[in-house]
Amino acid sequence: MSVLDLSRRLLALSQTGLHFSQEEYDRERYREMGQIAGELLALESKLTPDQVRATWMVEDGYSTPKVDVRGAVFRGDQVLMVKERVDGKWTLPGGWADVNDTPSHAVEKEIEQESGFTARAVKLAAICDRNKHNHPKFLYHVWKLFFICEITGGDFRTSYETTDVKFFPVTDLPELSTGRSTVAQIQNAYKHHLDRSLPTEFD
Template sequence: MAKETLRVAAYAVIIDSGRILLARLNGTEGRRWTLPGGGIEHGEDPYHAVIREVAEETGYRVAVDELLGIDSHRRPSAYRRARPRTDFHAVRVLYTAHITGGELRHETGGSTDRAAWFDLRRVPGLTRVSVIDAALALHTARPADGHTVPTT
């Protein structure tokens, strides 16, 4: 039987002049680009979590513009080498935001090791986490219910 793991996180979609701000995740599945953001701490509001996470991972201070939507992503066979096996479910709260201050820098001692701006046209060629695709789909479609179709 797989161990059930739920992770609730908040992420920022920061797009400026045709570029998107990303952070490079340095995790168990290798280095992959993701949105700046991360796990919500117990008792923390997602709105405050995304502001904190962006600052930690990129050095920028941000203002949240709007709630973009919620993405639910489940990987029943996640962490295949882990024992016991893990049924991983991520609930990702996605916001749009803009930079209000700070300077781009890389996180040290955290889950990411690099932050960078990418032309939006380059995103499909990046090794990336699925939250980027879900967020960009929401950003483009702007569904009234703020919901993405669950990915497997």
């Protein structure tokens, strides 16, 4: 396991321990565990230990993975992509799932917000652990849900998160925002688009 993996686990144990423990001596140990994890992560980043802990501990309670939803929409052999304002690179539309949203509604909402198209989720193609799919390193542990979706209306429109919206051939993709989606994940989604009978893939 990498320093990031180990530190992330320590931060999660610290957060969960502070949630469940009532004994002050134990709570002090869990706080120290979080401090050590923050210091380890600071060695791997440009953040200070305090900034790491502040970024991580935005909520309390039992620590669980975050959920990222991505919608793959195809026209023939082309896939709908949006250009991220943050890094100027391309990705499948999507983002963090919101509280009280179902997974399918979350991805449909993200597609509309980022591309202007309304869509319907028709199949869950894959559930991926971000750590296992060649994404850049990231503080949080993330599960990524890839849905096959079909356009029901709308038209090309950018948003405060996106600067461009286009269809690209699956075999000729633009420079990707690989923290969000990779070539392999897009090609895998295309495989599921062509054959809806394929079982959902998962790690």
